[in-house]
Amino acid sequence: MTKATKLSLKLLAKRYARAKRITLHQALDLVAGKLGFANWTKLASASKNDWIPSSKQMASIEAFVAHALPTEDFQTGHPEAMTRRFANLEQAEHGMIGDHAYRLQVIFHDVVMAGAGWSIKVPENPGAAPIIQTSIENDERCPVFDPEFLQKALDLARDRAVQVRGEISTDWPRRSTKPDLDGVVRHPLWGGESDMWFCLHCGRKIIGTQIAQNLWHCPGCGASPLDIFDTAFWCDDGGESLPSVRTDGAVDSDKPDFRVVDDRPKLDLNEEKITLLIRCALLDDATNISEKLGALQAEISVEDENDVWIALEEDLWPHDKRPVQAFIVAAQLGIEVELESMCSAIPFAWPRLGELTSSTSEYTQMMLDAYAQYELLVSTQN
Ligand SMILES: [Zn+2]
Incomplete structure (x- = not known):
C-alpha cells in the first residue's frame, strides 16, 4: 500500500x-x-x-465516513445548508388542519411537520417518541396544545413516517428486516450476518430480531445503524461481557415528547451593539485615514437606550464634518445623536498626514518616514 493511501485511510x-x-x-x-x-x-x-484497497473499497470507506459527519446547520448561514433548507421547503407538502396551515417534509428520513410557532418531528427510529416543539408555553394561539388538533397532526406525521420507513426497508436487503429461523439478520449498510449485534454508542448487545424490528436503531439508546456492528471490536472479549439492551426502560414511542423551545434569533440591542453599529457607520463616513482613525478612536456611549453620544477627536475628524451615515443608522435604531468634539491623546504624531491618503499601508509608510526624518533632524541638531 502506498504511503498516500495509508495516509488517506488514517485521515478518514x-x-x-x-x-x-x-x-x-x-x-x-x-x-x-x-x-x-x-x-x-x-x-x-x-x-x-x-x-492495497481497491478503489471500490476506498469509495465505501469514504461513504462510511461521510455518513457520520454532521450535516451543516442552516443557522450558521452556511450557503450549502441554506440552499438545502430552501430545497427542502420547496418540496414540502402543504395542508390545513382546521384553520391552521402546516407543511410536511421528510428531512434525512425524519418526518417534520410545522406550522406557525410549532413543529412535530417523527424520527426515522421507530422506537423513538415524536418530538413536539413549540415556542410558546400553553398559548391558545398555538394549536398543538389542543388535543384534537395534536392527534390529527400526529396521525398525519406518523402515516408519513410509516411510508418513509417502508421506503427504507425496500432499499435494504430482505434479510435486514426479515430474520431467518435462527434470528440471523444482515446489516443493511455493510452486510455481515449475525443473530447478535452490538451498539458502539451505548455498548450493549442486541438480538437480531430486535434490531431488525427497530429498523437497525439501538432499542436502548436510539443510535443509528451506523453504530451497530456484528462484533464488539472495541472489547477485548468480543463483547461477551457487554450487557443486553433492556427495552423496558426505553421510551414509549406513543407518548410524544413535548419541548417548549424558542430558538428564533433574538435581537438584544444593548449598548455594546449600538456602539458597534454607530462606529461602523462612522467608518462609512470616513474618507481618509485620519477620519478612519477618528472613527475607531471615537468615544461612543449610549444613554437611556435612546440617546447616543459621540465624541470625535478634533485632530482626526474635521470639525464641520457631519457623520451622515451615523445619523442614518441612529435614526434606524430610533435613537437621537448628540455630537461633540474632544481633545485627547492621538495615536501618531502629525494627524494631517492621514488626510493625504485613504490607504492604510500608504499612510503607515508616510508615518514611519516622518518619524525617521524627525529622528534624523533631532540627532543633527544635537
Ligand atoms: Zn445503543
Whole structure:
C-alpha cells in the first residue's frame, strides 16, 4: 500500500473518530474491519506485503465516513445548508388542519411537520417518541396544545413516517428486516450476518430480531445503524461481557415528547451593539485615514437606550464634518445623536498626514518616514 493511501485511510479514520467522538485507535480498527481485517495492526502488516484497497473499497470507506459527519446547520448561514433548507421547503407538502396551515417534509428520513410557532418531528427510529416543539408555553394561539388538533397532526406525521420507513426497508436487503429461523439478520449498510449485534454508542448487545424490528436503531439508546456492528471490536472479549439492551426502560414511542423551545434569533440591542453599529457607520463616513482613525478612536456611549453620544477627536475628524451615515443608522435604531468634539491623546504624531491618503499601508509608510526624518533632524541638531 502506498504511503498516500495509508495516509488517506488514517485521515478518514480521524474524521470518523471526531464525528462519532471515539478514539482514533477505535476508528482505525473500525476502518480496518470494513476492509476485512481484524484490526488496524493487521491491515498495516498486510500493507507491507503489497496489499492495497481497491478503489471500490476506498469509495465505501469514504461513504462510511461521510455518513457520520454532521450535516451543516442552516443557522450558521452556511450557503450549502441554506440552499438545502430552501430545497427542502420547496418540496414540502402543504395542508390545513382546521384553520391552521402546516407543511410536511421528510428531512434525512425524519418526518417534520410545522406550522406557525410549532413543529412535530417523527424520527426515522421507530422506537423513538415524536418530538413536539413549540415556542410558546400553553398559548391558545398555538394549536398543538389542543388535543384534537395534536392527534390529527400526529396521525398525519406518523402515516408519513410509516411510508418513509417502508421506503427504507425496500432499499435494504430482505434479510435486514426479515430474520431467518435462527434470528440471523444482515446489516443493511455493510452486510455481515449475525443473530447478535452490538451498539458502539451505548455498548450493549442486541438480538437480531430486535434490531431488525427497530429498523437497525439501538432499542436502548436510539443510535443509528451506523453504530451497530456484528462484533464488539472495541472489547477485548468480543463483547461477551457487554450487557443486553433492556427495552423496558426505553421510551414509549406513543407518548410524544413535548419541548417548549424558542430558538428564533433574538435581537438584544444593548449598548455594546449600538456602539458597534454607530462606529461602523462612522467608518462609512470616513474618507481618509485620519477620519478612519477618528472613527475607531471615537468615544461612543449610549444613554437611556435612546440617546447616543459621540465624541470625535478634533485632530482626526474635521470639525464641520457631519457623520451622515451615523445619523442614518441612529435614526434606524430610533435613537437621537448628540455630537461633540474632544481633545485627547492621538495615536501618531502629525494627524494631517492621514488626510493625504485613504490607504492604510500608504499612510503607515508616510508615518514611519516622518518619524525617521524627525529622528534624523533631532540627532543633527544635537
Ligand atoms: Zn445503543
